[in-house]
Amino acid sequence: MIKLKKNIALSESGFIFDPSTGDSYSVNQTGSEIIEYLKEGLSEDQITDKLKDTFDSDEEQLRKDLDDFLHHLRQLKMIENV
Amino acid sequence: MSEKLRYERPVIQKLNTGLMNKFGTNLDYSPIIEIEGIEVKKLIEEYGSPLFVLSENKIRKKYQHAVRTFSSRYPKVQFAWSYKTNYLNAICSVFHQEGSWAEVVSGFEYEKALANNVPGNKIIFNGPDKSNDDLKNAVIHNSMIHIDHLDELYCLIKLAKEINARPRVAIRVNMDTGVYPMWDRFGLNYENGQAWDALNKIQASGVLDLKGLHCHIGTFMLTPNAYGMAASKLADLAFRVQQKFGISLEYIDMGGGLPSSNNLKGAYLPGIDIIPSIDEFAEAIATGLINSPIRPEDLPTLIMESGRALVDEAGYLLGTVISNKRLSSGKRATIMDFGVNILFTSFWYNHKINPAQPTTDYLEDMEIFGPLCMNIDVIRESISLPPMKKGDQVVVQNVGAYNVTQWMQFITLRPNVVLIDSNAKAHIIRKKESTDYINSMELVPDHLKSFKL
Numbered sequence: 001m002i003k004l005k006k007n008i009a010l011s012e013s014g015f016i017f018d019p020s021t022g023d024s025y026s027v028n029q030t031g032s033e034i035i036e037y038l039k040e041g042l043s044e045d046q047i048t049d050k051l052k053d054t055f056d057s058d059e060e061q062l063r064k065d066l067d068d069f070l071h072h073l074r075q076l077k078m079i080e081n082v
Numbered sequence: 083m084s085e086k087l088r089y090e091r092p093v094i095q096k097l098n099t100g101l102m103n104k105f106g107t108n109l110d111y112s113p114i115i116e117i118e119g120i121e122v123k124k125l126i127e128e129y130g131s132p133l134f135v136l137s138e139n140k141i142r143k144k145y146q147h148a149v150r151t152f153s154s155r156y157p158k159v160q161f162a163w164s165y166k167t168n169y170l171n172a173i174c175s176v177f178h179q180e181g182s183w184a185e186v187v188s189g190f191e192y193e194k195a196l197a198n199n200v201p202g203n204k205i206i207f208n209g210p211d212k213s214n215d216d217l218k219n220a221v222i223h224n225s226m227i228h229i230d231h232l233d234e235l236y237c238l239i240k241l242a243k244e245i246n247a248r249p250r251v252a253i254r255v256n257m258d259t260g261v262y263p264m265w266d267r268f269g270l271n272y273e274n275g276q277a278w279d280a281l282n283k284i285q286a287s288g289v290l291d292l293k294g295l296h297c298h299i300g301t302f303m304l305t306p307n308a309y310g311m312a313a314s315k316l317a318d319l320a321f322r323v324q325q326k327f328g329i330s331l332e333y334i335d336m337g338g339g340l341p342s343s344n345n346l347k348g349a350y351l352p353g354i355d356i357i358p359s360i361d362e363f364a365e366a367i368a369t370g371l372i373n374s375p376i377r378p379e380d381l382p383t384l385i386m387e388s389g390r391a392l393v394d395e396a397g398y399l400l401g402t403v404i405s406n407k408r409l410s411s412g413k414r415a416t417i418m419d420f421g422v423n424i425l426f427t428s429f430w431y432n433h434k435i436n437p438a439q440p441t442t443d444y445l446e447d448m449e450i451f452g453p454l455c456m457n458i459d460v461i462r463e464s465i466s467l468p469p470m471k472k473g474d475q476v477v478v479q480n481v482g483a484y485n486v487t488q489w490m491q492f493i494t495l496r497p498n499v500v501l502i503d504s505n506a507k508a509h510i511i512r513k514k515e516s517t518d519y520i521n522s523m524e525l526v527p528d529h530l531k532s533f534k535l
């Protein structure tokens with residue numbers, strides 16, 4: 001399961017602050033939705049379904065992009081390894 | 083069901099406070115949906131991707147503006163189209179229709195100009211490499227031959243005697259104009275007396291018809307002053323020729339080198355913010371000539387061989403995203419279907435690239451690569467663009483100069499080139515290459531024709 005680091009603050013405008021490092025980030029709308037879902041504790045499959053409902057894209061593309069995005073979050077140390 | 087939102091792949095990036103947009107420049111990534119009235123999507127559908135597109139309208143406008151700018155400052159002005167900058171026959175013909183002569187630097191370009199129906203006496207033949215046959219051809223057609231070195235001078239004297247002709251000549255002069263590097267490998271030097279020496283030899287030969295003086299002091303020059311200095315030095319030589327030999331030279335050819343609005347690599351600010359306007363160059367050159375000791379009624383025609391400044395902005399390269407990757411550093415890499423093979427100028431320009439479809443305002447830092455299996459195949463080391471996915475299309479701007487001449491047939495074939503005319507109609511002006519076309523140039527010796535694997 002994927003776990004977003006605690007205390008990550010996400011603003012409506014797509015601004016993210018990680019208090020543990022002091023780093024800030026910006027995300028686009030898709031990224032912002034994914035981070036919301038991660039906060040809610042949704043799984044990859046659940047997130048893909050949600051995105052499918054919201055956006056005009058196919059499942060294969062969404063999965064591929066989500067996977068890449070989670071990879072990047074891990075690289076930025078915003079996801080805790082559990 | 084309610085309408086779904088346009089999808090853009092998720093992106094996150096770290097904000098480096100203080101470093102963002104440190105030049106305070108306007109990052110213009112707005113989509114270019116159409117070019118001269120034709121949708122980018124349609125162009126790619128019809129002619130394939132990648133695709134070079136040139137705007138006839140833009141070439142004509144730019145040319146007319148340049149002519150006006152110089153003519154309003156100097157009484158006699160003539161442009162000569164620098165073939166090497168873009169020698170597709172259709173493009174040359176646009177310039178010739180506008181009144182431009184031809185400037186060529188090889189036997190091949192010379193033949194192209196003749197085939198384009200440029201009268202021989204309106205072709206200027208420059209460059210260090212003119213074979214005996216090239217020279218003979220140029221003499222027969224009464225072209226202006228710009229002598230690059232003494233070997234060529236002696237060769238011409240001999241030829242003139244052999245075929246009993248009187249070649250029309252000028253010499254190319256190099257000189258110190260305060261810019262570094264100084265282009266002193268072409269032509270004869272002003273300061274050390276070489277140029278004056280050559281002019282004397284020409285007159286002493288009695289068989290050459292001295293018509294003018296030529297220089298080309300560099301390319302993508304950012305200092306109008308250098309042109310002013312070059313113009314004064316050539317005018318000084320012309321005056322000395324008049325004093326000593328009693329002939330008024332017909333023209334002074336100031337070459338090319340005026341910049342386009344591209345972004346030179348290593349420049350701190352985008353081209354558009356630092357390049358002097360064409361007016362400033364015209365002013366410097368005209369002043370240099372008019373303020374010289376030459377009497378007003380003897381002022382020579384000013385010839386300009388501007389290349390990139392006239393055609394760069396009329397050219398676009400359309401391309402398609404092949405793939406997105408994340409580099410080990412976490413940085414985004416976008417791979418395009420065009421590389422340095424056809425966009426040769428990405429070695430010295432940071433080309434402006436815009437998406438060809440609507441995007442959000444979100445920007446992502448990325449590196450842009452071409453499709454070649456080569457590490458050098460980098461189109462932009464760093465650029466901020468909206469996220470793009472496979473199949474998205476882009477427009478590279480300001481690529482009209484030196485790409486369709488310096489492109490390489492390497493790994494893959496060269497694409498179609500189209501010209502959009504003033505009525506928004508597209509014409510193929512160079513067909514995309516085929517494997518058959520490439521193979522038709524090759525021969526395989528009999529003993530290599532069969533093998534077993």
Ligand SMILES: Cc1ncc(COP(=O)(O)O)c(C=O)c1O
Nearest residue numbers: 164298301338339387388389390
């Ligand atoms: C002799 C000569 N004239 C004109 C040009 C055109 O130069 P540009 O495209 O910089 O105007 C060149 C380019 O190298 C040149 O060598």
